[in-house]
Amino acid sequence: MGAAVGIGIGLGYYLDRKLGTAPWLLLFLSVCGLAAAGRALARLIRRLQKPLDDEGKGGPG
Incomplete structure (x- = not known):
């Protein structure tokens, strides 16, 4: 993520x-x-949150 900003600044x-x-x-x-x-x-x-969302679907709240 930092590389994208660094490349933008450097190239600019x-x-x-x-x-x-x-x-x-x-x-x-x-x-x-x-x-x-x-x-x-x-x-x-989103990728890290998906396993947490899948855990909650197994049974009652």
Whole structure:
């Protein structure tokens, strides 16, 4: 998850310096990295929560 943010920041910084577009690509790719990390975190939470949900289906509350 941290890698997605780091890659977004690094790539954005590099492209901004190369293309002279500072800070727009850095900001855009940072947000994309944060979104990717959030999506991965949501997927992880769903995967970890599934066994807990399955335990509750076996019998009365």
